[in-house]
Amino acid sequence: xxxxxxxxxxxxxxxxxxxxxxxxxxxxxxxxxxxxxxxxxxxxxxxxxxxxxxxxxxxxxxxxxxxxxxxxxxxxxxxxxxxxxxxxxxxxxxxxxxxxxxxxxxxxxxxxx
Amino acid sequence: xxxxxxxxxxxxxxxxxxxxxxxxxxxxxxxxxxxxxxxxxxxxxxxxxxxxxxxxxxxxxxxxxxxxxxxxxxxxxxxxxxxxxxxxxxxxxxxxxxxxxxxxxxxxxxx
Numbered sequence: 001x002x003x004x005x006x007x008x009x010x011x012x013x014x015x016x017x018x019x020x021x022x023x024x025x026x027x028x029x030x031x032x033x034x035x036x037x038x039x040x041x042x043x044x045x046x047x048x049x050x051x052x053x054x055x056x057x058x059x060x061x062x063x064x065x066x067x068x069x070x071x072x073x074x075x076x077x078x079x080x081x082x083x084x085x086x087x088x089x090x091x092x093x094x095x096x097x098x099x100x101x102x103x104x105x106x107x108x109x110x111x112x113x
Numbered sequence: 114x115x116x117x118x119x120x121x122x123x124x125x126x127x128x129x130x131x132x133x134x135x136x137x138x139x140x141x142x143x144x145x146x147x148x149x150x151x152x153x154x155x156x157x158x159x160x161x162x163x164x165x166x167x168x169x170x171x172x173x174x175x176x177x178x179x180x181x182x183x184x185x186x187x188x189x190x191x192x193x194x195x196x197x198x199x200x201x202x203x204x205x206x207x208x209x210x211x212x213x214x215x216x217x218x219x220x221x222x223x224x
Contacts, residue, residue: 104156
């Protein structure tokens, strides 16, 4: 089944404890992206990758890191999480090198205490 | 700076009615305008999309109307059904990798 998977789906952590949210797609898509969703604010883009080894900042990159060493994986790293990063996170992928039709993962709900 | 403004924030429609959600954008470099549908506990899923070389696109009960000069586009849901109750997001993107979403509209279709 063609899909985007994220792990973990739920995570409660404490301020300052490094964490990684994994994202993997099995559709051989070039483009991958991370978004955060907060009530009333829609989806805001954190980082995106147009192809392997090429990543760039979205609208809200502060406090986040990403890497794209393989085509299928695009992990989101929070080196020192803070409570304002409590949010619902979505990974997405698209066939071409631009956003286009994006396929979203099921989401990761993160709570930082 | 919000590049895509979406309205209304919430919408209640009777079954069989027409639901209309509007979006306005600022960046003239945008060339792809999708609408996503999101059910509770799920990720957004593409509903319908349009490029600026056409003024309207219809897929079943869903229609996008696009006004390039006004920098506005809208989603029309004809014969709205309770199963259409969801959150709808408009979005816009260009050749660069950025993708900008509206704040979302929560649609409730009453039986």
